[in-house]
Amino acid sequence: MERAIDTQIEDLKKMILLMGGHVEKALSQVTAALLSKDLGMFDQVHAIEKLINEDHIKVDNACMNLLAKQGPVAKDLRLILSVIKINNDLERMGDQSVNISYSGKDYLGRKPIQQQLDDIKKMSEIAGRMVKGSLDSFVRGDVQQAKDILMMDDEIDALKNKVFKDAVLHMKSHGEDVEAGLDLILIARNLERLGDHATNIAEDVIFAFTGKDIRHGGKFG
Template identity: 35%
Template sequence: MLKKEDYQHHISATFNTELESLRNQMLSMGGAVEQQLTSAINALLQMDTGEAQAIIDRDAEINQMEMSIDDACATIIARRQPTASDLRLVIAIIKVNTDLERIGDEAAKIAQQTIRMSDDGISPSNFAEVRQIGELVGSMLHRALDAFARLEVEQAVDVVRGDEEVDRQYGSAMRSLATFMLEDSRKIGVILNEMWALRSLERIGDHATNIAEHLVYLVKGADVRHGGLDGLHEHAPKG
């Protein structure tokens, strides 16, 4: 089982510091993205266009974080030529970095839908589906990042299992919203925008799942992205 202290055994203290700094940068970006998601969901539920615009504006900061982490990873690979678990750490951070940036993009899209919906009135669903799915994917993202911080494989497996529930609720929400459109054609515009917001939440669930799978790769050295839950179960701790 890989442990955090495994990244602190190098002869070069500078290399230890570089790896820990890289990991901390990624987790800091994760916290910023998590806050973007929470704010985007709240802005939609409250139809707060001012906060929605602020979320869109802050997306540039997330993009800058992504580029900074990419540069740091490239520098470590070029200068240190890491191998074994060190290389897995750098590769995992590169992949998580991409997923976090895309979650930031999806949060900005939710904010954009909030601004579009502000002129159309409240959805007949009262955003019940947004609230429910938003809470679920928010929890998935938080637990995926926490699992990465603590190198907790079992928690990562639980995150991946949670994506099935997101997909189930997303399908149910689409059917429910389609019924609302059939019942009142005047609400088609606002409901379509709500559907796009829900689509962003569903994608965020996918990215949170990716982060959890990257953690399994980091700790176990096993690529389980296409193995489904059975493949993940094989790499989860026993007991």
């Protein structure tokens, strides 16, 4: 027999997917703006972030209603608590995209230093795949896929370190490019954080579907 809570949980998942779509769009848009030097596109990121913030409040309200009216336990409860956390992580990803738009706009207003944009592009692509993959793993309850996401975090960290290193090297001998280098460093940092949030989501998925808490070095099989 289908329970009312099953339908409501399916609705929650749809809301999260919709929100995740907005996050992916904010990220791809802000990266495209930076790479194509299109200042106007940065403003669109703010419009998308507004949608993400609306989603954030809607999802929270839906979770609260479900908790109040259904009094879920066990697996259902774990899943709803995961949604509350995933919701927060997605909202922070929206913030990070907006942060990137600020640094990106600053960067495009300066004399460009070309070297690191390829790495930033790669970081953004990995972060986008992490967002998409972590939400896929959530909707499908695919714990293995969630574990794969955790591995991708190392790639993004390595690229961030490379952007930092290259930018610092350049800044040391080009005082006039210190601001531009710093913009790229901050963008790389924001992308790394975006990846961290996707990692959080993957950990929540593992918890929701296995009951195992792997945060803070907990082991998983």
